[in-house]
Amino acid sequence: MKRKGFVFAAGLILVAGMGTAATSVAPEISFVRSATTTPEVPFGPPPAFGVRHLPTPVPLKAIYMTQCAVGTPSLRKSLVELIDSTELNSVVIDIRDYTGKIAFPTENPILKGMVSEKCGAKDMKEFVEKLHEKNIYVIGRITVFQNPYYTSVHPELAVQKKCGPSTEVGTCGVWKDHKGLAFVDVGAKPYWETVAELSKESYALGFDELNFDYIRFPSDGPMGEAVYSWSMGKNKQIALEEFYRYLYNELKPIGAVLSADLFGMVTTNVDDLNIGQQLERALPYFDYIAPMVYPSHYPKGFRGHANVNEYSYDIVHFSMSSAVRRTLATSTAIGSFAYERIHSTSSGQVGTSTPASAEASAGKPALYLKPSYPASKLRPWLQSFDYPVAYTPAMVAEQIKANEDAGLDSYMFWDPANKYRSLKAVLKPVE
Numbered sequence: 001m002k003r004k005g006f007v008f009a010a011g012l013i014l015v016a017g018m019g020t021a022a023t024s025v026a027p028e029i030s031f032v033r034s035a036t037t038t039p040e041v042p043f044g045p046p047p048a049f050g051v052r053h054l055p056t057p058v059p060l061k062a063i064y065m066t067q068c069a070v071g072t073p074s075l076r077k078s079l080v081e082l083i084d085s086t087e088l089n090s091v092v093i094d095i096r097d098y099t100g101k102i103a104f105p106t107e108n109p110i111l112k113g114m115v116s117e118k119c120g121a122k123d124m125k126e127f128v129e130k131l132h133e134k135n136i137y138v139i140g141r142i143t144v145f146q147n148p149y150y151t152s153v154h155p156e157l158a159v160q161k162k163c164g165p166s167t168e169v170g171t172c173g174v175w176k177d178h179k180g181l182a183f184v185d186v187g188a189k190p191y192w193e194t195v196a197e198l199s200k201e202s203y204a205l206g207f208d209e210l211n212f213d214y215i216r217f218p219s220d221g222p223m224g225e226a227v228y229s230w231s232m233g234k235n236k237q238i239a240l241e242e243f244y245r246y247l248y249n250e251l252k253p254i255g256a257v258l259s260a261d262l263f264g265m266v267t268t269n270v271d272d273l274n275i276g277q278q279l280e281r282a283l284p285y286f287d288y289i290a291p292m293v294y295p296s297h298y299p300k301g302f303r304g305h306a307n308v309n310e311y312s313y314d315i316v317h318f319s320m321s322s323a324v325r326r327t328l329a330t331s332t333a334i335g336s337f338a339y340e341r342i343h344s345t346s347s348g349q350v351g352t353s354t355p356a357s358a359e360a361s362a363g364k365p366a367l368y369l370k371p372s373y374p375a376s377k378l379r380p381w382l383q384s385f386d387y388p389v390a391y392t393p394a395m396v397a398e399q400i401k402a403n404e405d406a407g408l409d410s411y412m413f414w415d416p417a418n419k420y421r422s423l424k425a426v427l428k429p430v431e
Contacts, residue, residue, distance in 0.1 A: 038122035059409035068119035100149030141208035177221035187231030236276030259288035267357035268324035317402035393425035
């Protein structure tokens with residue numbers, strides 16, 4: 001068995017404030033994976049779950065395991081052997097995938113009906129324990145608002161479809177994206193409890209970290225037909241931050257490590273990409289932020305590149321360098337409930353701001369004081385899957401180098417086929 005070094009992640013202590021941000025138009029991009037200022041929480045001793053949790057490894061180097069793979073002994077065995085024989089030290093396992101079904105059995109009355117009949121591991125608890133015996137850190141991935149199963153049972157909580165020019169909510173049923181998948185409305189608070197319950201159950205089962213994906217408004221569909229009946233009247237980024245804050249308040253007191261997957265361009269855009277995601281609004285509520293900086297998912301023309309797949313180093317380096325600067329910064333133009341609004345006086349000194357509306361009418365952009373978070377909060381998803389071209393070992397190695405040159409050393413690799421052909425060629429064997 002190889003030895004791996006671990007350190008505990010730092011805790012967060014925040015004080016709630018108020019902030020606002022405006023929505024701007026996002027570029028034509030795809031969001032589909034081919035994946036003195038912090039909220040105040042009454043911390044007490046974490047509940048005694050009677051299970052072992054490993055500390056977060058530094059650096060963290062992980063691969064992803066699908067819900068079906070974890071339930072297939074031969075597939076999961078090969079992935080564990082890959083981790084155990086190389087510099088990898090962590091695995092991300094689907095707790096809930098794009099179907100909305102969960103990967104392990106439970107008697108929890110809120111969750112019992114959500115258990116997958118097709119994929120998953122009945123021995124998930126025992127499997128996690130075996131991973132821990134090998135000092136493999138286990139991250140549980142929870143797909144959040146993309147949930148076709150839940151919306152089929154509770155269509156009233158889904159994003160609704162508008163009929164023609166009519167503004168009547170729900171007249172044409174549930175909205176679906178181009179793949180036929182439905183989303184729960186971000187503002188549907190009755191659904192939030194089920195996410196928290198699944199998270200708590202997963203942590204009690206032994207998962208060391210809870211990773212939230214599709215934590216956003218929908219995209220890649222007939223967006224003009226989407227009606228958000230539960231988020232009506234709110235900016236998307238504010239509605240989403242309310243959910244971040246809810247998760248933090250529910251899960252940090254039990255001691256869980258939390259991470260969020262964000263679209264790659266949140267590192268370089270200051271708008272919310274029309275899906276509600278902004279880097280600065282997520283930073284206060286999660287221990288780690290995982291931008292999905294897959295080069296293949298960037299639009300043609302990004303950074304002037306006609307073919308983004310030929311510039312994997314540049315795209316990852318540019319994106320993560322920007323993310324590092326914004327994470328370390330002590331002020332931002334992006335508001336958050338956790339940040340205090342400030343302004344610069346004529347003498348150049350910083351003071352408490354006048355109301356944002358007054359500043360806006362005077363042509364002065366609002367500015368907010370934020371903590372300088374450590375760059376180690378950033379942990380990108382990198383690409384080891386073939387789309388739309390074969391991703392070679394050189395392209396994979398370039399992404400790792402780009403991340404390192406941005407000042408970071410942790411990463412997670414995504415391959416929905418769980419083959420990791422090119423990654424295997426560049427990983428260092430265990431010493």
